[in-house]
Amino acid sequence: MTTRRTGLREQKKQATRQALRAAALRLALERGPDNVRVDDIAEAAGVSPRTYNNYFSSREQAIVAAVTGEREARVAAAVADRPGGVGLADAVIEAIVDQYTAPGEPGQDALLLITTRPALRDAFIDTTAAIEHPLTDAIAERLGDGAGAGDGDGDGERDPHTARVLAASVAAAVRVALEHWLRTTAASVTAGGLVVPSGSLPDLLRATLAPLAPALDAAEQRALRRRRR
Amino acid sequence: MTTRRTGLREQKKQATRQALRAAALRLALERGPDNVRVDDIAEAAGVSPRTYNNYFSSREQAIVAAVTGEREARVAAAVADRPGGVGLADAVIEAIVDQYTAPGEPGQDALLLITTRPALRDAFIDTTAAIEHPLTDAIAERLGDGAGAGDGDGDGERDPHTARVLAASVAAAVRVALEHWLRTTAASVTAGGLVVPSGSLPDLLRATLAPLAPALDAAEQRALRRRRR
DNA sequence: CAAGAATTGTGCGTGTGCGCAAATTTGCGT
DNA sequence: ACGCAAATTTGCGCACACGCACAATTCTTG
Numbered sequence: 001m002t003t004r005r006t007g008l009r010e011q012k013k014q015a016t017r018q019a020l021r022a023a024a025l026r027l028a029l030e031r032g033p034d035n036v037r038v039d040d041i042a043e044a045a046g047v048s049p050r051t052y053n054n055y056f057s058s059r060e061q062a063i064v065a066a067v068t069g070e071r072e073a074r075v076a077a078a079v080a081d082r083p084g085g086v087g088l089a090d091a092v093i094e095a096i097v098d099q100y101t102a103p104g105e106p107g108q109d110a111l112l113l114i115t116t117r118p119a120l121r122d123a124f125i126d127t128t129a130a131i132e133h134p135l136t137d138a139i140a141e142r143l144g145d146g147a148g149a150g151d152g153d154g155d156g157e158r159d160p161h162t163a164r165v166l167a168a169s170v171a172a173a174v175r176v177a178l179e180h181w182l183r184t185t186a187a188s189v190t191a192g193g194l195v196v197p198s199g200s201l202p203d204l205l206r207a208t209l210a211p212l213a214p215a216l217d218a219a220e221q222r223a224l225r226r227r228r229r
Numbered sequence: 230m231t232t233r234r235t236g237l238r239e240q241k242k243q244a245t246r247q248a249l250r251a252a253a254l255r256l257a258l259e260r261g262p263d264n265v266r267v268d269d270i271a272e273a274a275g276v277s278p279r280t281y282n283n284y285f286s287s288r289e290q291a292i293v294a295a296v297t298g299e300r301e302a303r304v305a306a307a308v309a310d311r312p313g314g315v316g317l318a319d320a321v322i323e324a325i326v327d328q329y330t331a332p333g334e335p336g337q338d339a340l341l342l343i344t345t346r347p348a349l350r351d352a353f354i355d356t357t358a359a360i361e362h363p364l365t366d367a368i369a370e371r372l373g374d375g376a377g378a379g380d381g382d383g384d385g386e387r388d389p390h391t392a393r394v395l396a397a398s399v400a401a402a403v404r405v406a407l408e409h410w411l412r413t414t415a416a417s418v419t420a421g422g423l424v425v426p427s428g429s430l431p432d433l434l435r436a437t438l439a440p441l442a443p444a445l446d447a448a449e450q451r452a453l454r455r456r457r458r
Numbered sequence: 459c460a461a462g463a464a465t466t467g468t469g470c471g472t473g474t475g476c477g478c479a480a481a482t483t484t485g486c487g488t
Numbered sequence: 489a490c491g492c493a494a495a496t497t498t499g500c501g502c503a504c505a506c507g508c509a510c511a512a513t514t515c516t517t518g
Contacts, residue, residue: 169398
């Protein structure tokens with residue numbers, strides 16, 4: 001009811017997407033990421049090279065997607081699941097910290113690979129942009145834009161901008177945090193010789209998102225006041 | 230003392246960059262943007278195609294750069310020039326409105342061309358990312374991070390994150406505003422048949438940036454309080 | 459003023475992104 | 489069960505982004 005449009009189509013689609021991600025990561029780990037052609041990935045996944053490009057627009061995207069998974073959807077769900085009692089800022093910040101802290105499946109070697117190669121780091125950072133639209137919907141929901149089931153792109157809401165701006169700002173802040181994290185960890189890797197998994201990524205995320213808390217809470221107060229009217 | 234590093238080198242560099250921008254826009258206007266190969270642009274600017282790619286990584290970037298110019302530097306300068314009396318939020322918002330309202334040189338036909346073609350619209354939207362770093366420096370300056378002349382990437386400041394996050398958020402908000410503006414104007418163009426230059430872009434920018442004002446002012450208050458200590 | 463260092467323009471080759479149109483698969487109505 | 493419409497895959501082809509090695513020009517230092 002939520003995401004299935006026809007059932008079998010979407011299922012097969014996700015299957016091939018999954019196969020491509022897995023193949024890309026596996027090959028990138030076996031040989032270096034520079035010794036992997038897109039033809040190899042396509043062949044390993046059992047599809048045509050052209051089909052591969054229908055799913056991912058770059059080789060790095062596929063590799064990174066194997067690690068990030070469906071983080072964007074999980075973030076949105078996490079925001080929606082927080083009880084209404086906590087403030088919007090806390091809800092958003094903690095939801096993000098949760099989703100970016102839970103290592104889930106990513107093997108440490110995959111993360112090392114990503115932090116090492118610049119192209120992969122960039123692709124990993126670009127991933128944060130994907131959380132913007134789901135997060136927009138989640139925030140709009142919490143702000144109580146009562147105007148129906150528009151999926152975020154319609155112009156029917158009371159204030160179309162606030163949710164979008166806040167979501168975009170949060171995504172940008174997360175990107176800033178990841179950039180900083182990748183820079184420092186990369187530096188420490190170069191210096192120490194052994195990988196330092198993190199300088200406490202949760203704390204860094206909280207510190208980076210903190211400046212946005214006033215904006216989030218102010219928007220929530222505005223929404224409450226307007227709704228009460 | 231500000232931007233010149235060696236003098237003649239930078240001068241020639243800006244000259245070729247300018248030549249490439251101008252050639253790209255001129256050719257894109259004469260023929261359609263789809264009938265312009267990068268070889269043509271390079272030839273019109275008198276450089277090799279390879280050199281062209283040293284300056285712009287896509288054909289659309291070059292065309293759009295002819296219109297946007299050095300907007301990023303002007304935004305930063307505008308923020309820095311506001312008197313210290315006005316709040317940070319007002320300073321940033323009005324500076325941005327000024328720079329995005331002043332049409333400057335862009336001919337209306339060039340703007341029409343950009344709003345029409347999707348690829349050019351995307352490139353135009355991506356331009357907003359460029360204001361992030363200059364804006365970071367300007368905001369950091371206003372927040373009075375007293376720790377020396379670091380150009381924004383050093384870690385020597387008191388709070389390295391706030392300025393970066395705020396600048397990134399502002400850039401993201403501007404991007405949201407431009408996306409909305411381009412969508413609606415494109416729709417009205419399709420509907421009306423004649424181009425509608427804007428539905429008051431300044432007001433749209435102000436409305437889109439408004440949700441960030443609490444964050445900007447809160448950061449300023451924090452900085453003041455910390456500095457007084 | 460001369461030699462060295464650094465930066466920029468250039469040619470070449472490779473891998474890749476993507477538009478287009480035909481072929482195949484899937485969903486749905488009857 | 490069958491056929492029509494929509495969506496997806498695939499092959500083809502072209503233009504392009506980018507790494508690498510090298511030549512030319514400019515800045516620096518003795």
